[in-house]
Amino acid sequence: AQSVTQLGSHVSVSEGALVLLRCNYSSSVPPYLFWYVQYPNQGLQLLLKYTSAATLVKGINGFEAEFKKSETSFHLTKPSAHMSDAAEYFCAVTPSGSARQLTFGSGTQLTVLP
């Protein structure tokens, strides 16, 4: 079985500050990991994904995440927040090489303050 825990349902940062959204996972086999973003009244879109290649993954809009097996973490970061980054972010996990569905975390709402 797999699960995802996102620490902090709401995170606020000032424009230009570092964004750090936390995700910890559990999986009995090597995982594939994903970060999705959801803007108001829209569906989810993929930010980035880890599929067992490089552990530091770069995504769209300046976001990146690092897979740390020893910490079972896949935290999302961005060096400098922009107002347009305000959205809800979801971490998700699936066992690698499996047809099983993704398991999603409960989401983190990011607010960017001017």
Next chain:
Amino acid sequence: NAGVTQTPKFQVLKTGQSMTLQCAQDMNHEYMSWYRQDPGMGLRLIHYSVGAGITDQGEVPNGYNVSRSTTEDFPLRLLSAAPSQTSVYFCASRENTGELFFGEGSRLTVL
């Protein structure tokens, strides 16, 4: 690039009514799924399909039916709507690496 298309975007039902949420994808993905999204609960899987003619239950299947007669289409049926089914519903198709492609969502209110 159509991707995943859901209809309708908004629907209001009375308790006990039935309806179908439509979902179509043009990426030739074998895997399709339906999620519901409720505040503070993330996305919960309702039903999924790994190919035409094959469907299975997810985490919260009660009160919903699905069928998959073609690769492209995966409709979700509410048999007898209840207020607890008020939610935003997302259809998604999936490629081999596990990446999901989502529709824009269908917001359902059951009175």
